[in-house]
Amino acid sequence: MAKPASLSGFPEWLPSGRLLEQLVLDSLRRTFELHGFSSLETRAVEPLADLLRKGETSKEVYVLSRLQGQDGEDSSRKLGLHFDLTVPLARYVLENAGHLAFPYRRYQIQKVWRGERPQDGRFREFTQADIDVVGMDKLSFHHEVEVALVIADALSALPIGDFRISVNNRKICQGFYQAIGLENIDEALRVIDKLDKIGPQKVTQALIEQAGANEEQAQLALQLAAISGSESHDVRRRVNELGHTSELLEEGLAELCALLDGAKESAPGRVTAELKIARGLDYYTGSVYETTLVGHENLGSICSGGRYDSLASDGKKTYPGVGLSIGVSRLVSRLIATGAAAPSRAVPTAVLVAVNNEGERASSDAVARELRARGIPTEVAPSAAKFGKQIRYADRRQIPYVWFPGEDGGQIKDIRSGQQDAADPATWMPPAEDLWPHLS
Amino acid sequence: MAKPASLSGFPEWLPSGRLLEQLVLDSLRRTFELHGFSSLETRAVEPLADLLRKGETSKEVYVLSRLQGQDGEDSSRKLGLHFDLTVPLARYVLENAGHLAFPYRRYQIQKVWRGERPQDGRFREFTQADIDVVGMDKLSFHHEVEVALVIADALSALPIGDFRISVNNRKICQGFYQAIGLENIDEALRVIDKLDKIGPQKVTQALIEQAGANEEQAQLALQLAAISGSESHDVRRRVNELGHTSELLEEGLAELCALLDGAKESAPGRVTAELKIARGLDYYTGSVYETTLVGHENLGSICSGGRYDSLASDGKKTYPGVGLSIGVSRLVSRLIATGAAAPSRAVPTAVLVAVNNEGERASSDAVARELRARGIPTEVAPSAAKFGKQIRYADRRQIPYVWFPGEDGGQIKDIRSGQQDAADPATWMPPAEDLWPHLS
Numbered sequence: 064m065a066k067p068a069s070l071s072g073f074p075e076w077l078p079s080g081r082l083l084e085q086l087v088l089d090s091l092r093r094t095f096e097l098h099g100f101s102s103l104e105t106r107a108v109e110p111l112a113d114l115l116r117k118g119e120t121s122k123e124v125y126v127l128s129r130l131q132g133q134d135g136e137d138s139s140r141k142l143g144l145h146f147d148l149t150v151p152l153a154r155y156v157l158e159n160a161g162h163l164a165f166p167y168r169r170y171q172i173q174k175v176w177r178g179e180r181p182q183d184g185r186f187r188e189f190t191q192a193d194i195d196v197v198g199m200d201k202l203s204f205h206h207e208v209e210v211a212l213v214i215a216d217a218l219s220a221l222p223i224g225d226f227r228i229s230v231n232n233r234k235i236c237q238g239f240y241q242a243i244g245l246e247n248i249d250e251a252l253r254v255i256d257k258l259d260k261i262g263p264q265k266v267t268q269a270l271i272e273q274a275g276a277n278e279e280q281a282q283l284a285l286q287l288a289a290i291s292g293s294e295s296h297d298v299r300r301r302v303n304e305l306g307h308t309s310e311l312l313e314e315g316l317a318e319l320c321a322l323l324d325g326a327k328e329s330a331p332g333r334v335t336a337e338l339k340i341a342r343g344l345d346y347y348t349g350s351v352y353e354t355t356l357v358g359h360e361n362l363g364s365i366c367s368g369g370r371y372d373s374l375a376s377d378g379k380k381t382y383p384g385v386g387l388s389i390g391v392s393r394l395v396s397r398l399i400a401t402g403a404a405a406p407s408r409a410v411p412t413a414v415l416v417a418v419n420n421e422g423e424r425a426s427s428d429a430v431a432r433e434l435r436a437r438g439i440p441t442e443v444a445p446s447a448a449k450f451g452k453q454i455r456y457a458d459r460r461q462i463p464y465v466w467f468p469g470e471d472g473g474q475i476k477d478i479r480s481g482q483q484d485a486a487d488p489a490t491w492m493p494p495a496e497d498l499w500p501h502l503s
Numbered sequence: 504m505a506k507p508a509s510l511s512g513f514p515e516w517l518p519s520g521r522l523l524e525q526l527v528l529d530s531l532r533r534t535f536e537l538h539g540f541s542s543l544e545t546r547a548v549e550p551l552a553d554l555l556r557k558g559e560t561s562k563e564v565y566v567l568s569r570l571q572g573q574d575g576e577d578s579s580r581k582l583g584l585h586f587d588l589t590v591p592l593a594r595y596v597l598e599n600a601g602h603l604a605f606p607y608r609r610y611q612i613q614k615v616w617r618g619e620r621p622q623d624g625r626f627r628e629f630t631q632a633d634i635d636v637v638g639m640d641k642l643s644f645h646h647e648v649e650v651a652l653v654i655a656d657a658l659s660a661l662p663i664g665d666f667r668i669s670v671n672n673r674k675i676c677q678g679f680y681q682a683i684g685l686e687n688i689d690e691a692l693r694v695i696d697k698l699d700k701i702g703p704q705k706v707t708q709a710l711i712e713q714a715g716a717n718e719e720q721a722q723l724a725l726q727l728a729a730i731s732g733s734e735s736h737d738v739r740r741r742v743n744e745l746g747h748t749s750e751l752l753e754e755g756l757a758e759l760c761a762l763l764d765g766a767k768e769s770a771p772g773r774v775t776a777e778l779k780i781a782r783g784l785d786y787y788t789g790s791v792y793e794t795t796l797v798g799h800e801n802l803g804s805i806c807s808g809g810r811y812d813s814l815a816s817d818g819k820k821t822y823p824g825v826g827l828s829i830g831v832s833r834l835v836s837r838l839i840a841t842g843a844a845a846p847s848r849a850v851p852t853a854v855l856v857a858v859n860n861e862g863e864r865a866s867s868d869a870v871a872r873e874l875r876a877r878g879i880p881t882e883v884a885p886s887a888a889k890f891g892k893q894i895r896y897a898d899r900r901q902i903p904y905v906w907f908p909g910e911d912g913g914q915i916k917d918i919r920s921g922q923q924d925a926a927d928p929a930t931w932m933p934p935a936e937d938l939w940p941h942l943s
Contacts, residue, residue, distance in 0.1 A: 069598060070546065070548070070582075073546035073548065074546075075544070075545055075546055075595065076544070077599060077602050077603075078541040078542075078543070078603070078609075081541070081542050081543060081544055082541065082542065084544075085542055096851035096880055096939075097851075097875045097878070097879075097880050097881070098875070098880075098881075098882060099850065099851060099852035099880055099881065099882030099902075100851070101518040101521070101522065101849075101850050101851065102518075102521050102522065102525055103518070103521060104515070104516070104521055104524075105515055106510065106513035106514075106515055106628050107547070107614060107616075107628060108510070108513065108628070111570075123569075123570075124569070124570045125567045125568070125569060125570075126567070126568050126569070126570050127565045127566070127567060127584070128565070128566050128568065129563075129564070129565060129566070129618035130551075130563075130564045130565075130566050130583070130618070142510075143570070144567070155515065158509060159517060162517050163517075163518070164896075164899050164900050166885050168882070169518075174547060176547075178569035178570070188546050188547060188548070203885060203886060205864060206885075209883075216875075325865075325868075328865065328868075329868070329872060409541075410539065410541050411536035411537075411539060411540070411541065412539035424645060425765075425768065428765075428768075428769070432769060435537045435538070435656075438537070439537075440536050440537050440538075440539055441537070441538075441539065442538060442539030442608065443649075445606050445643060445646075446643060456604075459604050460604050462539075499536075
């Protein structure tokens, strides 16, 4: 076999990078579970028809076929790989509603696949970590505050530096557009969402040409989009100063202010209202969220989501929800590339037990067994080479300790400091920070 | 959307089943890491040409195509979903050999896909947990003992009851067949591997008709296959009594006996020699392993593998390895179906904080925040319903404790016993066994 080439858009990590990713995922899972979210894992495939329902993403779907499948296979039963974790969640909730307790609180950490052109931070296969709260027929607004604070907790626990969760509320935009008589609301939202990309001049032009706004409506929409801040009274005052109101606008404003007030209490400094955020997808109906890493704004949003009044419906029941999705691969690839975070060592092993000679391997195995029984990750040297070579083996893998078996247990050497002491495998413990790898 | 149908062969679990699966995977990961194995996660896809190299599995591969891909796309660059974790490992080792330390100890827990007909315990999408030790140009025999003992440790830590790891050594069969002049060794191994399925008469016939054996050779091959036992001296004696020997046979016998002796020391009662085990795949070159659950033999092997002298080769270097693969989905589906094991509760949450009225939700949130900060999984009641209803909400999810906020912290109620006490959110801790769900 010739040396294989890596596939663009399908990232894989070396052992220390994978360990970093595992520690990030462990931390996310712990936060989600501390907040009472249950894990869900869905199959990787969905019927193609369900994947294409939203329309917008059709170009990105990977379709499956069995190599030996019949040509005439029923195309209505074709399967594709999921491109997000929301379509599978909606299907799972409908399929299992009778067995779930609502509001259903789930997190889901899985690979998703999109056939789009790979770029920096944009992959064809990547890991997402989603949380959602899904109600049956109703879902209280306070969950829109809650999920933002869970994400703030989750990201605060990671070594990623400062971040900003930017929030808005669809009802504010819709209510405001209604109040000023701008009728093509969906199109106006799509245009406003491009503000950072194309700038205010082009947005004005597009609002007029595509969303049917007049000059004054376009200017007002831009003035609304320019409002930002983390103090609820300040945001409320600036929206009111624009001089247009509607019931829907007031409802959205009350919700946005409640979200800011809740965040001020639980996650000070993390959450900011940005009224230019519209999120392109037209199924959001309340709060919307985007998250950027301070200093890495060019990475784009690392965590987005919102409230949707109808995640799924079977005709009798409707399932509203609110959720956010963290782009784990995007985050981890940046952490690896910049070296901003690293595991405290590259392998799980804390102790390498040296082997005096192959005839005495069993006594090294016995020491290792004793250490493992007390929860210390241990491996035995692969060969009875000279001790210098066995120490280099440990050093190359960043294993911190080497155990030399002998009478009365033996000796333990910290190969970072060179310190060597007599030790008993029945009682010796490494310092807590050396027991398992952790993020540093 | 109509109620969606589940897909045969693509299992999904309800929250408590998924929690069981997570606890099984956590336990496997812990054992693998205690033995110094590093995690690897590979992409889900491989070039189709690499997946088909082994030939035997071609009918099972799921092939990918992009929905909007060009018809004329280069078919030599077609991708398929991996059907095991060994093909990706071989490719990853070749691709990254310069960055890996050998022997490379890796575990890999991932989904694999096979388009075969679904049956009980046989899925189209399922999770495997693999361990392998891979050397560069050489790999000492002692790793063949080691991996069997890691698996014995890993399975012993699971609530799956008794199990048997059956072992053999390819060199014994090959050496013996050479000694008795049976020339078509690969075909003879394939036939012997079917002994349990088709019985000795049909095996005799097949050895004669397909493997070119004469009557006496066929009988000798069957006599060898009938040998089993966990005492090395006993196995050695019975092989020698057949009266044929060769250098290769003696080498294999010495290895098998060393494996039995090592297992007797570290995992008494778990490992048995079964000389009928051949494993159909012709790339094994030394020890081979199969594992059955006592009382669930009809489930088939839940963990198999072996030694291969050439996992991969780039023409200059060869990478020998030894490894085993646990069929996690098969195991978990049986545990769920039989109720043989269950998580101690169905959700991560230990405490539900009740809400007195919606105006006081913030004080319930504050209690929850204090408990979480000390590592206690906590959620807040979704509505300020009557306390009886809030308690039923907890009961339905198997959340063991309900916190009633009040002056001086409030009251904590164990809803299993009905016991209620005053408590301070800054100091209260549940008993250790209630903190997180565990397997029971």
